[in-house]
Amino acid sequence: APECSEPRYAAIEKLVREAGQKMLKARPGEENIHKKEGLANFCTDYDTAIQRFLIKGLGEILPGAAFFGEEDTEGNAGADAEGEFTFYIDPIDGTTNFMFDYHHSCVSVGLAHGEQMIAGFVYHPYVDDMYVAVRGHGSYLNGKRLQMADKPVEEGIVEFGCARYNEAGIDWLFRVVKEMFQNSLSIRCGGSAALGLCRGASGSNTVYLELKLQPYDYAAASVILEEAGGRITQIDGSPITLHEGCSIIGGTPAAWQESKDAFEKLKEEM
Ligand code: IPD
Numbered sequence: 001a002p003e004c005s006e007p008r009y010a011a012i013e014k015l016v017r018e019a020g021q022k023m024l025k026a027r028p029g030e031e032n033i034h035k036k037e038g039l040a041n042f043c044t045d046y047d048t049a050i051q052r053f054l055i056k057g058l059g060e061i062l063p064g065a066a067f068f069g070e071e072d073t074e075g076n077a078g079a080d081a082e083g084e085f086t087f088y089i090d091p092i093d094g095t096t097n098f099m100f101d102y103h104h105s106c107v108s109v110g111l112a113h114g115e116q117m118i119a120g121f122v123y124h125p126y127v128d129d130m131y132v133a134v135r136g137h138g139s140y141l142n143g144k145r146l147q148m149a150d151k152p153v154e155e156g157i158v159e160f161g162c163a164r165y166n167e168a169g170i171d172w173l174f175r176v177v178k179e180m181f182q183n184s185l186s187i188r189c190g191g192s193a194a195l196g197l198c199r200g201a202s203g204s205n206t207v208y209l210e211l212k213l214q215p216y217d218y219a220a221a222s223v224i225l226e227e228a229g230g231r232i233t234q235i236d237g238s239p240i241t242l243h244e245g246c247s248i249i250g251g252t253p254a255a256w257q258e259s260k261d262a263f264e265k266l267k268e269e270m
Pocket residue numbers: 070090092093094095096161162163190191192193194210212213217
């Protein structure tokens with residue numbers, strides 16, 4: 001990977017861990033909840049505070065970097081973010097889980113050099129799981145190298161995601177999910193896309209599916225998944241996008257292929 005050196009990666013990891021610890025200090029019902037555009041789309045004061053904390057800290061680690069974060073805070077250039085280095089930040093991926101004290105949310109920070117994702121950091125503070133990957137240097141969960149077995153759908157769990165504020169294609173998705181359910185050992189809808197993809201990297205699920213996500217949801221996890229031997233693209237097989245949102249299939253190469261085929265097949269039947 002280009003010059004974001006080892007000490008800088010270590011500093012980013014430390015910062016992401018600190019950000020996650022802030023989530024643990026929140027008590028259910030106490031956080032200030034704000035409605036965002038669309039149905040059941042929320043931002044809590046913790047999302048905003050954690051993103052501010054990350055933008056400040058990351059800016060000190062890598063001066064001049066641009067930011068594409070989920071929340072509307074100072075320093076966030078959003079989809080227009082342009083620079084040699086760009087950070088993709090989801091301060092709390094799994095905000096609805098966070099609001100309901102579900103204990104399945106994470107901090108997600110990805111780093112791109114130009115148009116290529118080069119590093120990903122995803123921290124699940126409730127179980128103290130830190131996923132880290134640097135392009136070309138492998139994927140790690142709590143310091144242990146991840147290398148997935150190429151399991152087909154029938155040998156594991158399938159995870160999918162969906163959001164009320166984005167219901168386009170929901171019948172199609174649920175048809176695919178039903179087929180996946182019948183072909184797999186079980187299905188899950190965990191409520192954090194970043195963790196869903198990281199759980200593919202660690203072998204807990206075979207594949208993660210969603211029809212619409214934003215770059216800050218999948219940027220970090222995409223590197224973690226690929227460096228663990230996985231495959232991640234849009235549902236039609238085209239590359240994921242970094243300036244706008246897209247659909248996602250991320251998993252073992254075998255389960256990725258099966259999912260892509262299922263989307264294709266069921267689309268034709270509709
Ligand atoms: C959401 C989560 C969820 C996914 C939604 C995302 P947020 O992110 O990743 O699992 O299904 O599409 O928007 O809003 O909690 O950061």
